[in-house]
Amino acid sequence: MDISRRRWLAAAAGAPWALPAFAEQGSQHRAWPRQRATPSLQLPALDGTTWSLAAARGKPVLLNWWASWCEPCRAEMPSLQQLAAQHQGQGLQVMAVNFKEGEHAVRKFLGATGLSLPVLYDRDGAAAKSFGVRIFPSTVGIDRQGRARFVVTGEVDWAGADARRWVAALL
Structure with a gap:
């Protein structure tokens, strides 16, 4: 049994050492549960500022959790960047939320990838x-009213038809 399958089985069984994992194949889109409130979010940004979901109200937001060690995360980043540029005029904010890495690792990744x-x-x-x-990558779509609408786990081609439909619902 390969390592990724063992890790997935361990995660499914609830083994804490197996989490977080990363999606290796495909992605899964699911609606945010209606009864579940959108958590508040305020995080430090690479540029030294603090970003908050409350301050972004009125704009659609994609929160993409990633890590530089995650190959599917790395693979989807160019299409996320393209999506952000394409919908900037419509107010879409695409925020890359780095998971537990230091500034040096993040800056090294950004320098290598552009x-x-x-x-x-x-x-x-x-x-x-x-x-x-x-699971990494994971992306949460937030509407203009600040409500989470969906979660996508796994690598996504953000230029694809499914992703365009998901984003259009936020815009």
Whole structure:
């Protein structure tokens, strides 16, 4: 049995060492549960500011949890950046929420890839936990009223038809 399958089985069984995991194949889109409130979010940004979901009200937001060690995260970043540029005029904010990595690792990754999305730091993983993120990458779509509408786990081509439909619902 390969390592990724063992890790997945361990995560499914609830083994804490197996989490977080990363999605290796495909993605899963699901609606945010109606009865579940959208958690508040305020995180430090790479540029030294603090970003909050409350301050973004009135704009649609995609919160993408990622890590530089996560291959599916790395693979989807270019299409996320393209999506952000394409919908900037419509107010879409695409926020790359880094999971538990230091500034050096993040800056090294950005320098190597040319990624220019705004980066937020989830230094202790508390934000991921509050949004139920356990698989990387995971993206939460937030509407203009500040309500979470969907979660996508796994690598996504954000230029694809499904993603365009998900984002259109936020815009």
